[in-house]
Amino acid sequence: TPRCGASFHELNKALRIELNANASCTWQIQRNGNQTIRLIFSYFKFAPSSSCETESIKVYDGPSTHSPLLGQVCNNTDAVPVLESSSGSLTFLITTNSVDFTRNFFVFYYFFSPESKPVNCGGQLTGPNGTFSSPNYPAPYPAFTYCVWHIQTPKNSKIKLQFLDFFLELDKNCQLDFTAVYDGLTTTTGLIGKVCGRAQPTFESSSNVMTVVLATDSSSSYRGFSAQYSSVPLPGPVEPDTFLTCSSDSMKIVLSKSYLASLGYNESQLQLIDPSCRPVVTDLVAFSFPLTSCGTIKKEEGHSITYTNIISLSSTGNIITRQKNTEIIAKCKMENNSTLEVFYVTRNNVIQNITAMGRYNVSMAFYSSDSFSEPIHQSPYYVDLNQTLFAQVSLQSTDPNLLVFVDTCTASPQPDFGSPTYDLIRSGCNKDDTVVTYPPLEHRGRFKFNAFRFLRSFPSVYLQCDVVICDSNSSNSRCTKGCISRQKRAISPHTWKTNTAVGPIRLKRDLRSAQHPESLTKADAEETPSLQQYNFYAFALVVLVSNILIVVAVILKHHKHQAGCSYQKIQSS
Numbered sequence: 001t002p003r004c005g006a007s008f009h010e011l012n013k014a015l016r017i018e019l020n021a022n023a024s025c026t027w028q029i030q031r032n033g034n035q036t037i038r039l040i041f042s043y044f045k046f047a048p049s050s051s052c053e054t055e056s057i058k059v060y061d062g063p064s065t066h067s068p069l070l071g072q073v074c075n076n077t078d079a080v081p082v083l084e085s086s087s088g089s090l091t092f093l094i095t096t097n098s099v100d101f102t103r104n105f106f107v108f109y110y111f112f113s114p115e116s117k118p119v120n121c122g123g124q125l126t127g128p129n130g131t132f133s134s135p136n137y138p139a140p141y142p143a144f145t146y147c148v149w150h151i152q153t154p155k156n157s158k159i160k161l162q163f164l165d166f167f168l169e170l171d172k173n174c175q176l177d178f179t180a181v182y183d184g185l186t187t188t189t190g191l192i193g194k195v196c197g198r199a200q201p202t203f204e205s206s207s208n209v210m211t212v213v214l215a216t217d218s219s220s221s222y223r224g225f226s227a228q229y230s231s232v233p234l235p236g237p238v239e240p241d242t243f244l245t246c247s248s249d250s251m252k253i254v255l256s257k258s259y260l261a262s263l264g265y266n267e268s269q270l271q272l273i274d275p276s277c278r279p280v281v282t283d284l285v286a287f288s289f290p291l292t293s294c295g296t297i298k299k300e301e302g303h304s305i306t307y308t309n310i311i312s313l314s315s316t317g318n319i320i321t322r323q324k325n326t327e328i329i330a331k332c333k334m335e336n337n338s339t340l341e342v343f344y345v346t347r348n349n350v351i352q353n354i355t356a357m358g359r360y361n362v363s364m365a366f367y368s369s370d371s372f373s374e375p376i377h378q379s380p381y382y383v384d385l386n387q388t389l390f391a392q393v394s395l396q397s398t399d400p401n402l403l404v405f406v407d408t409c410t411a412s413p414q415p416d417f418g419s420p421t422y423d424l425i426r427s428g429c430n431k432d433d434t435v436v437t438y439p440p441l442e443h444r445g446r447f448k449f450n451a452f453r454f455l456r457s458f459p460s461v462y463l464q465c466d467v468v469i470c471d472s473n474s475s476n477s478r479c480t481k482g483c484i485s486r487q488k489r490a491i492s493p494h495t496w497k498t499n500t501a502v503g504p505i506r507l508k509r510d511l512r513s514a515q516h517p518e519s520l521t522k523a524d525a526e527e528t529p530s531l532q533q534y535n536f537y538a539f540a541l542v543v544l545v546s547n548i549l550i551v552v553a554v555i556l557k558h559h560k561h562q563a564g565c566s567y568q569k570i571q572s573s
Contacts, residue, residue: 012110019103023096030089035111037085042175043106046075047099054097063089106175121147128231134224143218151210153231159205166225170197182211246332248361249398252288265313290398307332361396383451395443401472404445405479408466429483
């Protein structure tokens with residue numbers, strides 16, 4: 001491959017890259033079509049002791065380094081990085097520091113369709129034990145295979161994984177075909193090992209969750225593997241008798257006194273990063289605090305943002321101790337449209353994991369004016385046709401560095417947003433002539449539009465909005481881009497999505513009709529004459545015309561009769 005950067009259009013390619021000090025090289029992969037790109041860095045060797053700030057690989061989801069950041073690979077990356085684009089283009093940039101050292105990288109990519117996944121390729125494996133194998137086993141596995149198995153056994157256990165038969169393509173650093181095993185539920189950290197060739201490897205996790213990955217290229221295929229896993233009971237209090245709760249603005253950690261006692265500690269020996277934040281002690285020990293307080297560390301990681309705090313357990317009043325060092329690490333991970341809560345304990349470099357799920361606290365309401373000071377509490381909200389309506393989406397969070405952007409708003413006469421629907425806003429673009437959007441303001445997204453009704457006598461209008469939440473510190477966030485076309489649309493770094501709904505909206509005329517079904521007001525009568533009035537006028541007109549015709553007929557007949565008599569000749573005798 002060219003020494004520093006290149007542009008590729010092939011369906012697949014393997015790159016062996018060698019760089020020296022002070023390099024800054026960009027590779028671009030692009031091809032027309034509906035397929036996306038999978039990029040695998042199966043081997044990388046940076047300068048010793050280099051940091052992410054001075055030496056890294058940055059991967060961008062698009063045709064340039066101005067595209068959204070997909071991920072970053074550094075010297076301390078504890079995984080085999082696999083990154084996937086959202087379209088047919090992808091870019092990666094390698095920068096090196098000034099240390100005199102030869103860096104080596106092996107990366108291969110291929111275009112693929114997500115729906116063309118092989119049979120028996122990955123999945124969720126639960127229960128105390130089980131078996132699984134590579135696709136087509138014992139026949140050769142397919143080219144460009146990428147399978148991920150997530151294994152979870154009962155609580156208070158760890159996993160023992162044994163490969164009964166294992167035959168993958170062999171090379172020095174397992175760069176071509178390989179199996180990677182991770183200690184946890186993700187493939188971004190916690191790599192236990194990577195194997196290839198002929199072997200019968202065995203792995204053990206530190207908790208009841210493990211992830212196994214199979215990745216292959218197209219050069220050679222062999223029969224793959226057959227594996228079995230089993231749960232092994234863990235001694236002592238492996239999973240803490242505790243829980244972690246994350247919301248969009250706070251974190252709550254609860255520990256039992258019995259669990260602390262099993263570790264050799266009591267509630268007086270606990271402290272957060274900020275030791276002035278103290279727990280509430282009852283039968284349980286509870287820390288509850290806003291995400292931006294008590295020393296909580298905020299970190300941006302590609303498409304997610306993580307808030308981390310640490311409970312340290314330390315002996316007090318002693319010069320020496322024979323207790324193991326223990327830290328309880330609590331993480332609230334904001335990702336896509338949910339909050340992932342990660343809780344784990346470290347004791348002499350052993351990590352136990354606990355996970356749970358939550359959601360953003362986002363709401364939408366109408367307001368009486370563009371000051372957005374008085375929300376409308378009535379439901380249904382009765383309005384006049386063509387009345388200006390003011391809507392606001394609000395995020396409940398104590399983090400001041402978040403922005404709310406209204407990406408898409410759709411109206412429907414049905415509360416389940418079935419057909420028909422009408423777009424007010426789509427991808428940040430105003431689709432209705434009356435829509436006016438306001439610039440993002442801290443935790444609020446605002447817009448206004450004129451009230452309308454659906455044809456075919458639908459009485460109500462419901463509104464649902466897709467909302468993008470961005471980090472205000474990011475200059476390349478979705479919240480700053482406004483209207484973008486569908487072709488150029490991509491999720492930028494530090495961006496999270498959710499949605500909210502409000503309704504119904506109804507016309508005031510429907511309200512008056514419901515309250516006074518026996519009569520209409522004068523204004524309504526002038527605006528919509530009743531059927532009875534039309535019938536009365538029509539009947540009177542018919543009667544008048546009929547009477548006129550009868551009178552004319554009688555006069556004509558009488559006149560004719562007189563004329564006939566006066567001209568009749570009298571006979572002489």
